[in-house]
Structure formats: C-alpha cells, structure tokens
Amino acid sequence: MKNFTIGLNIALVIAVAVLFYLQFSSGGNGKTNTQSGTKEVPQGNFKIAYFEIDSIEAHFSYYKEVSNSIQAKAQENGKQLNQLKEAFAAKYQELQRSAQGMTQAEVNSKQQELMQMEKTYNSKEQMMNNEMQDESMKKMLDVRQKISDYLKEYNANKGYAFIVANNSESLAFYYKDSAYDITADVIKGLNEKYKKKQ
Incomplete structure (x- = not known):
C-alpha cells in the first residue's frame, strides 16, 4: 500500500519536473523582451486534473x-504461524514437566527437537513474509496499471496534460481547483469497466 502511494508521489514529482521543463525551455517563448522589460507568456491552455487516491x-x-x-492471506498465514507456535509451546511445556524423569540423552534429544521446531518456524515466517510482500506488490501494481489504463481512455477527449493522484499525506499541492476533481468519474468508470470483465 505504501509502495503504491510512494509510486504515485514519484509520478507527481516527475509531472512537476516536466512542467518546469516545459515552462522554462520553450525556445523563444520564455525569453525576456529587453526593450519593454516584460516576459512573453506561451499561448494555449494547460489543464491538470486530479483524483483523490483515498x-x-x-x-x-x-x-x-x-x-x-491480501488481508485474508495475511490472516491465513497468521493462523499457520500460530499453530507452529502452539506446537512449540506444547513441546516445551512437555519437556519442562518430564525433564526430571529423563536421561541426559533424552533431554538433549528433546532440546534438539525444540531447536529444529524454532528453526522451522523462523524460516516459514520469513518465507511467508517474503511471499506476502511479493504478492501484495504485484497486486497493487496491477491496481495501479488498471487505473493508468483507464485514465488513458478517460483522457482521450478531455485534454488534460496531467492527471495526478492526491492524498491526505501529500503536500505537493498547495492549491487545487475542485472543478478539476474527476474522482467520481474515475470510480464510476473503473467500476463499470471492471463489471464488464466479470
């Protein structure tokens, strides 16, 4: 989720950089007229739209x-790890109860078994975390791609130079004109397109 937001913020920074580049590298359009002391402003409309990512x-x-x-998978992983923890705790308690009646070789064997269980737990936890991270990232990139693809279609006859995502954590925009808020249109279009594919 945070990777998705970070990616959108990076896209926003790139968009601002492009704006600055277009503004200040437009050949003779941005040059100062030394005779009158005024700056020539490039002609044409430049539109930006935004949508609320939240x-x-x-x-x-x-x-x-x-x-x-993703949440369901995380819960399932949590259940599996809890079962391993409970099995470890049960073996540990069994060793505690019966250690006095065991030979040193039996105690050592049980300790080795506990160490192996702990090692298995740690490697399974690491594997599950890595799988979850990879799966979450792939799925969130797929969501982002669906939004990007839809926005290309949406913008075919709108004429926006940029459509950016805004969220409550981003301070990139200090002012935004709500006339360009296309959030409702984007949600409606995404849901209609998604329903057609089902």
Whole structure:
C-alpha cells in the first residue's frame, strides 16, 4: 500500500519536473523582451486534473477485492504461524514437566527437537513474509496499471496534460481547483469497466 502511494508521489514529482521543463525551455517563448522589460507568456491552455487516491481505495471495487484478498492471506498465514507456535509451546511445556524423569540423552534429544521446531518456524515466517510482500506488490501494481489504463481512455477527449493522484499525506499541492476533481468519474468508470470483465 505504501509502495503504491510512494509510486504515485514519484509520478507527481516527475509531472512537476516536466512542467518546469516545459515552462522554462520553450525556445523563444520564455525569453525576456529587453526593450519593454516584460516576459512573453506561451499561448494555449494547460489543464491538470486530479483524483483523490483515498476515494479510489474506498470505492473502486477491484481495489477493495485486492485489499481483502491480501488481508485474508495475511490472516491465513497468521493462523499457520500460530499453530507452529502452539506446537512449540506444547513441546516445551512437555519437556519442562518430564525433564526430571529423563536421561541426559533424552533431554538433549528433546532440546534438539525444540531447536529444529524454532528453526522451522523462523524460516516459514520469513518465507511467508517474503511471499506476502511479493504478492501484495504485484497486486497493487496491477491496481495501479488498471487505473493508468483507464485514465488513458478517460483522457482521450478531455485534454488534460496531467492527471495526478492526491492524498491526505501529500503536500505537493498547495492549491487545487475542485472543478478539476474527476474522482467520481474515475470510480464510476473503473467500476463499470471492471463489471464488464466479470
């Protein structure tokens, strides 16, 4: 989730850099007229639209499905790890109870068994965490790609130079004109397109 937000923030920074480049490298358009002391402003309209990423997360059906499947997988992984913990705790308690009646060789054998169980738990936990991270990243990149693909279609006749994502954590925009907020249109279009594929 954070990777998705970071990716969107990077895209926003790139968009701002492109804006600066276009503004200041436009050949003769940006040169100062030394005779009158005024700067020539490039002609034409430049439109930017934004959507609220928090609203997409709350209302885009596919995003919610992906998020729910990630949470369900995390819960299943948690159950499996808890079962391993409980088995370890039971073996440990059994060793504590019966250690006095055992030979040193039997105690050592049980300790080795406990160490192997702990090693198995740690490697399984690491493997599950890595798998979850990879799966989450792939699924969130897929969500991002679906949004990007839809926005290309959406913008075919809108004429926006940039459509950026805004969230409550981002301070990149100090002012935004709500006339360009296309969040409701994006959610509606994404959900309609997603329903058609089902």
